[in-house]
Amino acid sequence: MTFNLPPGLALQKVDERIMTLNVGPQHPGSGHMRIIVQIDGDYIVACDPDPGYVHRGEEKMAEYRNYITNIPHLERPVIHDSCNVLYPYVLGAEELLGIEVPERAKYVRVIASELNRCIYIMYWLAIYGIFLGHSTMFMWPAGDRELLIDLMEKMTGARVTHAHFVPGGVRNDLPPNFEDVCLRQVNYFEKRIKEYAAVFYDNPILISRTRDTGILSRQDAIRYGTTGSVLRASGVDYDLRVKEPYDVYDELDVHTNVMKEGDSYARSRIPWLDMMESCNIIRQALQKMPKSGSVRVKLKPNPKTKGLESVYKRVESGRGSLGCYIVSDAKTEPYRVKLSVPSFRNLIALPNLLKGEKLGNMPSVYWSLNYWPVEADR
């Protein structure tokens, strides 16, 4: 009796068994990104990320706008983290233009930056819930995020696109009574996110989906040049707020959260711990902030830089260290602006993490890298 197997099952050679699969650009996650994976059965043998679906040419556009009009479009790569993505550009422009920032403005910046970090991480956590099929994990952070968005709206006037940092300080002073409202909201927010431990982080479903998937060793994390929560989840104690404090972070007590596991679970837990640290920092900053004073140095219209100079500034954003390299040539526009974004730096870990992983683990590994495609493409 002869029995013919269906063609797909009869293949014995490894090369013929491998199937190429396109994931994206339309996929159930957030942001546009195509991952070309080759699978053998259920296991990924090769992975080739294909970013660039939101490449908008920010760096080219920055060469045609002056130092002030660059602000609105340079915050668009990560609008839910807009203060932090603008921060290194503003610090660099201040150094090039030779501006000294008032003390109160520095504290306002730190508060805005930390609030924005929490807003970013809450959105990230919400989408992580979608990736894992955990509806409550979407609803809770997406709802609690609005508490902080209210605060930022009070402070800057916009829900997500603040454009609040300018060379020379911040655009507006804090509204009256902001400190009390901020303290109250942040305290409630911290109480609220502590409840997440029981629902998400001790949840057996989340643990089984993320524990021991996509393990990034300490050596590899350093070699790939990853940053932020990915790096700290692999056991490297590196946070720019501690290591290279900018503005007034050297006067504040910042604690760095480090985990040694290096798997998706650690990478999903570190941002949550970072949020509690941010609440601490906001409370300290509110306490130490000068109660009155100027928040902005008035600039002349179309400020010019001195000559051919370059400056590289970096800050710790919600995703990791974010650098901005500005070259100026004594004109009102910068000669070249380069954003070295953490999403792009973490992307290199993805092909190496997915190799040998099951296809079903791909979403949890991919989103745990703290990757935001719009930022990576610029």
Added chain:
Amino acid sequence: MLKDLVTPENANVFVGKLGDILEKAIDKPLGYAINWGRIWSLWPVHIETACCSVEFGAASSPRYDVERFGIIEAFGSLRQCDLVVVQGTITRKMAPRLRLVYDQMPEPKYVIAMGACAITGGLYFDSYNVLPGIDGVIPVDVYVPGCPPRPETLIQGCMLLQEKIKRMKARKFV
């Protein structure tokens, strides 16, 4: 008498006439019923093009909860969807993919252009890689302005679309 009228030669003409009469009789109530069904079950495709997706996500969060207006959160396959919310910038690399997604959806389908970038290119009007609006790629039903639009604005845009569907001819797609 009816037998005399209907001969094998003109039977199809007669059936066609009868169909016309029937259609005229039940077109309005049937169309209303079909449209009513479409209005309250709009399923958006999960295609998060750019930064406006943050506000789209906020619109389905507990505070804004777009689901109470009959627009269900973006989950599921695009073969079951009938609404594309173009959330922001469409680049030259993305434009063919957007058309591909649109073409794969079953009729009827509706498009909401969300944000300034999807309408005219917005802030990126002079960028080398951004399309000046998505009108050249897919037909748009409702434009929602803003950079990014607040979730309330998006909800209003969705309600405008429902209003539009109510007045549309349902028969076109039946």
Added chain:
Amino acid sequence: MSTETENPSADAKPEIKTPPAKPAANKPEPTPVELPAFEKSISDKIVEKFGDKVEVAFVKEDRVRINVDKENVHDVAEFIRDGLNYDHVESVSGVDYPQDNEIEVVYHIGSYTDSSLARQILVLATRAPRETNPIPGNDATRLPTLRDVFYSVEFHEREVFEMFGVFFEGHPDNRRLLLPEDWADLPPLRKDFAIKGR
């Protein structure tokens, strides 16, 4: 001139020490001539090893910039990794200089493992010749890759290749990354690529 020559010899006398201090107090701006010591030691180590093959462009607080020819950039990068404990590249940026007919590629190198270098960024810059009519990948705009020295430059160098047309010799994967697949124009971040309406 005479006071300067007297100063080192008569170092014990306080009266002679004061006159050079006074002009310094009168003009407070040019005083920070003295370079930050730790950063100076880093640049000194490189200069000691490579001599006049490298040029120290500036030594600022936390930032040291080294300009190298493209023939020596690989050796210098290897020394930076092995001799100075830098371990990853944060950013690779190209800068186009049409007036010099050159494209500059700037590596910002940092360190995670050495805690004394945590604040430091070493800026390594090199230049490639620039073509007026570029054919990316097939012209003289070439540089040796640093991917075998620092693994983290892989995607960054791909980005520089498509944005400036700098081909990295020895890079395993010189493919397009961010631009559309049918991009047939000049590399967009070169200065002669004009965006519409400007």
